Amino acid sequence: GYEGLCKFRSMGLFLTDAIKCRVSKKVVRTIPKAVIRNCLKILRLEIDMLAKCKNTKKIIVLGETARSALAMLGFEELRNYRVAKDCGRVVESKGFKIFLCTLPFDRNGRYWNKWEVKEKLKSFLNI
Secondary structure, three states: OHHHHHHHHHOOOOOOOOOOOOOOOOOOOOOOHHHHHHHHHHHHHHHHHHHHOOOOOEEEEEOHHHHHHHHHOOOHHHHHOOOOOOOOOEEEEOOEEEEEEOOOOHHHHHHHHHOOHHHHHHHHHOO
């Protein structure tokens, strides 16, 4: 909730979505590639701003859509990974360290528990 976001900001972290608009996933469970491509311009600007920051060289990818969007932006190393299979893995690309994981929903609890993702994420964030 709000308190979690305030703590997130107080740690010097930036939170954004790969998809900048609302998308209904009632018919299809995944977000169409066309929607991802439409949002890339804004995401590219955000990544470019992060690249200019001296101490911000880490990205946490939550979900397959975010991984796919970054891969479309030229983070080529991400093309060979999937967030479910590689949950908790750190990949280096374009000068960033990128932590891959599933969205922290109840249905994805098996990934978060199986690979000790919470501890890996804390280590990644140095907390």
